[in-house]
Amino acid sequence: DPTPTLYERMGGLKGVEGFVDVLMANVAAETEVKNSQMLRTHTPLLNDPDKPARLARLRNNFINQMGEATGGPLKYTGLSMLTAHKGMMITETEWAVWRQAADASMAVNKLGDKEKAELAAILDEMKAATVGH
Numbered sequence: 533d534p535t536p537t538l539y540e541r542m543g544g545l546k547g548v549e550g551f552v553d554v555l556m557a558n559v560a561a562e563t564e565v566k567n568s569q570m571l572r573t574h575t576p577l578l579n580d581p582d583k584p585a586r587l588a589r590l591r592n593n594f595i596n597q598m599g600e601a602t603g604g605p606l607k608y609t610g611l612s613m614l615t616a617h618k619g620m621m622i623t624e625t626e627w628a629v630w631r632q633a634a635d636a637s638m639a640v641n642k643l644g645d646k647e648k649a650e651l652a653a654i655l656d657e658m659k660a661a662t663v664g665h
């Protein structure tokens with residue numbers, strides 16, 4: 533039998549949606565705390581009068597991106613990671629806090645150790661295009 537894809541082992545679309553939704557909730561919660569590390573990068577989004585539409589677009593893009601990267605049938609049609617984060621000058625600290633939010637989502641969604649490691653590797657591969665531009 534071929535090894536099931538990470539997408540399948542995460543529980544398919546529902547699994548990817550669960551990961552993305554908890555991660556986005558964690559990021560939203562972080563931006564509400566005192567001395568938030570991620571508030572700086574997220575202020576333009578949070579202040580947009582059309583924030584609901586913008587959040588919906590981000591969620592949709594993020595689900596498609598993760599659904600494709602984990603070997604599922606989804607297709608990402610959003611911006612490249614470099615273009616999406618250009619001008620934000622995301623710092624190492626902001627990256628680390630975002631990654632903690634991702635790890636926390638993997639735990640809440642009860643991913644296995646192997647699945648956690650594979651998903652973490654997918655995210656970490658995108659770091660160079662995301663941080664410091």
Ligand code: HEM
Binds near residue numbers: 570597610611630
């Ligand atoms: C591997 C890590 C990351 C992934 C996979 C990721 C994914 C994405 C995606 C798919 C988009 C939307 C692109 C589009 O509209 O076409 C986006 C936008 C964005 N990302 Fe990231 N991101 C990552 C890391 C970060 C980090 C570390 C921060 C800040 C701490 C951040 C902040 C943002 C912001 C503020 C936007 C813009 C949302 C908007 O303009 O509506 N991202 N990201």
